[in-house]
Amino acid sequence: xxxxxxxxxVISATGGVLLPGARRFARAVETLQYRGTxxxxxxxxxxxxxxxxxxxxxxxxxxxxRYGLAAFQWTDPVIIPQETIIKAVHVQxxxxxxxxxxxxxxxxxxxxxxxxxxxxxxxxxDVQNAVTVIATQxxxxxxxxxxxxxxxxxxxxxxxxxxxxRQCLTFTGCWTEIHASKSLLDQIQARRDTTLLANGLQQRTxxxxxxxxxxxxxxxxxxxxxxLLMAGGKIxxxxxxxxxxxxxAGTVGAQVTLIAGGFFVTLTGTAVIALGIGALYVVWRWxxxxxxxxxxxxxxxxxxxDGLGWDVFEIGGW
Amino acid sequence: xxxxxxxxxxxxxxxxxxxWWIPAMAYVMLAFALASVVxxxxxxxxxxxxxxxxxxxxxxxxxxxxxxIFGVTVFVLLAITAAALSxxxxxxxxxGYSAMVGSLIQxxxxxxxxx
Numbered sequence: 267x268x269x270x271x272x273x274x275x276v277i278s279a280t281g282g283v284l285l286p287g288a289r290r291f292a293r294a295v296e297t298l299q300y301r302g303t304x305x306x307x308x309x310x311x312x313x314x315x316x317x318x319x320x321x322x323x324x325x326x327x328x329x330x331x332r333y334g335l336a337a338f339q340w341t342d343p344v345i346i347p348q349e350t351i352i353k354a355v356h357v358q359x360x361x362x363x364x365x366x367x368x369x370x371x372x373x374x375x376x377x378x379x380x381x382x383x384x385x386x387x388x389x390x391x392d393v394q395n396a397v398t399v400i401a402t403q404x405x406x407x408x409x410x411x412x413x414x415x416x417x418x419x420x421x422x423x424x425x426x427x428x429x430x431x432r433q434c435l436t437f438t439g440c441w442t443e444i445h446a447s448k449s450l451l452d453q454i455q456a457r458r459d460t461t462l463l464a465n466g467l468q469q470r471t472x473x474x475x476x477x478x479x480x481x482x483x484x485x486x487x488x489x490x491x492x493x494l495l496m497a498g499g500k501i502x503x504x505x506x507x508x509x510x511x512x513x514x515a516g517t518v519g520a521q522v523t524l525i526a527g528g529f530f531v532t533l534t535g536t537a538v539i540a541l542g543i544g545a546l547y548v549v550w551r552w553x554x555x556x557x558x559x560x561x562x563x564x565x566x567x568x569x570x571x572d573g574l575g576w577d578v579f580e581i582g583g584w
Numbered sequence: 585x586x587x588x589x590x591x592x593x594x595x596x597x598x599x600x601x602x603x604w605w606i607p608a609m610a611y612v613m614l615a616f617a618l619a620s621v622v623x624x625x626x627x628x629x630x631x632x633x634x635x636x637x638x639x640x641x642x643x644x645x646x647x648x649x650x651x652x653i654f655g656v657t658v659f660v661l662l663a664i665t666a667a668a669l670s671x672x673x674x675x676x677x678x679x680g681y682s683a684m685v686g687s688l689i690q691x692x693x694x695x696x697x698x699x
Contacts, residue, residue, distance in 0.1 A: 482610055485613035487617075488617035488621050489617045492617065493620075493624070495624035495625060496623075498628060499624070499630070502635065503634060504635075505635070506632070507638055509639055513642035513651075522653065525654060525657045525658065542624070544681070551685055
């Protein structure tokens, strides 16, 4: 397309005077010298080459694979330069194959010109444009959803119990089982910057003041748990001793009173011990980092490979 | 005014000189807290053990009538307690507690959201 436009602009600018040969050449490019079933003297770079068709087929199949469609079965699967005869069905198949992707994504179908003869470079260019539109889009739909262990050290968005959307960062990242499309995972894992981001987080080994604050919080929580455990133990002990006293008491009234009182005091001590264990549980849970049920929440992964902007991937949600 | 600067400089130098205290104190506190938990667990178990031992001794020394009264009373108390505890919505309490803990953890481990 660009070659044709360039040639046409040069020819029109010069009025066809300086480049009469080029004008004929451009017309030849325009019609692609398609006569019947054979190319007449193809010249490299000016007309559709075997490589163009092969490359376009590969691109189309890549896009199809990305969206979970089977590879298209092409007529003349192997294009041999200067030997395979180009046919209208080759272009029709390309159009059909890319149309399938558009249908899959629920997008309006690309508009193609009526097909020749002659077959023109533009016919290929149109297919190329349709492929580019899809290939450069962020991933846009469900395809083969798989379950895979992936390293997710990135920014996590989640909805907390109060319904507030929050963004959090795990300390070192985590291996998480997620449901996502294979192609999306490939797309993410193929990006070097995501790994760099993960490494950048993992390399944060120097403790900061924030870490000391966290250590302080953990220590205080543990200490509270220890105090509760000791207090609960002491209360329970008093209750149990009261029960023993009741067992040895002389009258029925004293027995029942002491046993019942001791029983409930012991129960209270046990509850206090349970509170202490709860504090220990908080610390243990804390040490596990943020636990987000990622299978249910969609995760957004944001990467900025070149500092020019943020690409956003979304995992989950379907 | 110069005194103010001298005081500021001295304070800054002092803070710098003592800055190693912050991590040291953090680690000491953590170690102390961990040790406290171990001690508290041991203490709690020991307290229970002592109380139960006292009950066993009293049981052995008690006459039959006292043992019967003890058994009946404890059985009734257990029944009352079980009935009362069964009225508590434990699952909802647990859900609320774990949600609280979860949001607490998320809160202390998050970075500032960008809005």
